[in-house]
Amino acid sequence: MTSRAAIVDRALALYEDLDFGSVRAWCAEEGRKAAGYLPVYAPREIIHAVGMLPVGIHGGRDRLEIIRGDAFFQSYICHLPRSVIELLQSGRLDMLSAMLFPSTCDVIRNLSGMWQVLRPNLYTRYCDVPQVLEAGTGGRFWRQELETLLHGLAEVAGVTPDVEALRRSNAVYNEVRQVIRALYAARRDTPWRLPTEELYLVLRAGEVLPPEAFLQMARDYLAATAADDARPRDRVRVIVAGAFCEQPPLGLIKTIERAGCYIVDDDFLLGNRLLTADVPLDGDPLSALADTFLRHAMPSSILYEHAPDGKKRLMAQRVADARADGIIFAAPSFCDPALLDRPMLRAGAEAADIPCIAFQYSENTGQFQQFREQAGTFSDSIKLWGGQA
Numbered sequence: 001m002t003s004r005a006a007i008v009d010r011a012l013a014l015y016e017d018l019d020f021g022s023v024r025a026w027c028a029e030e031g032r033k034a035a036g037y038l039p040v041y042a043p044r045e046i047i048h049a050v051g052m053l054p055v056g057i058h059g060g061r062d063r064l065e066i067i068r069g070d071a072f073f074q075s076y077i078c079h080l081p082r083s084v085i086e087l088l089q090s091g092r093l094d095m096l097s098a099m100l101f102p103s104t105c106d107v108i109r110n111l112s113g114m115w116q117v118l119r120p121n122l123y124t125r126y127c128d129v130p131q132v133l134e135a136g137t138g139g140r141f142w143r144q145e146l147e148t149l150l151h152g153l154a155e156v157a158g159v160t161p162d163v164e165a166l167r168r169s170n171a172v173y174n175e176v177r178q179v180i181r182a183l184y185a186a187r188r189d190t191p192w193r194l195p196t197e198e199l200y201l202v203l204r205a206g207e208v209l210p211p212e213a214f215l216q217m218a219r220d221y222l223a224a225t226a227a228d229d230a231r232p233r234d235r236v237r238v239i240v241a242g243a244f245c246e247q248p249p250l251g252l253i254k255t256i257e258r259a260g261c262y263i264v265d266d267d268f269l270l271g272n273r274l275l276t277a278d279v280p281l282d283g284d285p286l287s288a289l290a291d292t293f294l295r296h297a298m299p300s301s302i303l304y305e306h307a308p309d310g311k312k313r314l315m316a317q318r319v320a321d322a323r324a325d326g327i328i329f330a331a332p333s334f335c336d337p338a339l340l341d342r343p344m345l346r347a348g349a350e351a352a353d354i355p356c357i358a359f360q361y362s363e364n365t366g367q368f369q370q371f372r373e374q375a376g377t378f379s380d381s382i383k384l385w386g387g388q389a
Ligand code: SF4
Pocket: 078, 079, 080, 081, 104, 105, 106, 107, 108, 245, 246, 332, 334, 335, 336, 337, 338
């Protein structure tokens, strides 16, 4: 088993590598190809089933100077798309043979159009996830979309779509989600053993490693943290909500934890956990994958909420499940899905007397003092007055 320090070091090296060296090395072998996907949810099973490597694309953080990306977008949108264009135009994504754009918001829709203009010969697919969660409409639509994607990617990969291969891929990603659920449960129960700054890096490694390699890494990390004899500290338990698409800088996660908070639930890399149940392995694997999305997609800002007041009730439920003391709403600046949901989520939380604070970040934020002060004051106020500062 690899040591904990070695796992975290490897995950950090993968996180910092904006040239995607591990993906390039994987693609160097004869006949191997990679397909990128943006946040939030992409059906990675389909990419894997045609023998391609799924690669999560998350922007260049503060390590990438935006020169070409700014020419494509107005100033009042989030940072992610300009960063992705910069990665593309600088040649860092040239190893990709396909790119998927999940239907998160208009920004991603526009980005997919720009991508097609810039790379007209690359397979590009805008993945419009269903908003009507009913088998006869949304279910039928999503299965058709998945089938179209399977055939399109199979052509890129030069293989014939194979039902058994897709069933095996469904099984592999069931295991991936199981180990991630186990990691999240372990952090919720013993956050002093499993700091989010490490957990996040391990999950980020899963965005570029083949799932089989990630499974080994995640299991080794889980076992290593279980053996940790760290003791609980005097920190408050918080949920960090809203960071589901453009990812916060690692420094922000560290800052929240070092300001006296244990993060016990979050929205980071949400696509990894969006399906909350295993995909059944019997029957038609495409239908099984589509049906699992319909029945078991986690409520989030990328999905329409059908239940009246569902968004208002959501945070109280999450706080109860995570045994949290409060919520930090942390969303990317100009993120419509997160910031339009925030008033409803926050109103519901405050109606349930849950302490909350809110701030906005950008993936290239490099200064964390103001976040440290806010999170530190929040933590102290909960300790002293249960958040009623
Ligand atoms: S961060 Fe928000 S606004 Fe930006 S691409 Fe993602 S969902 Fe859309």
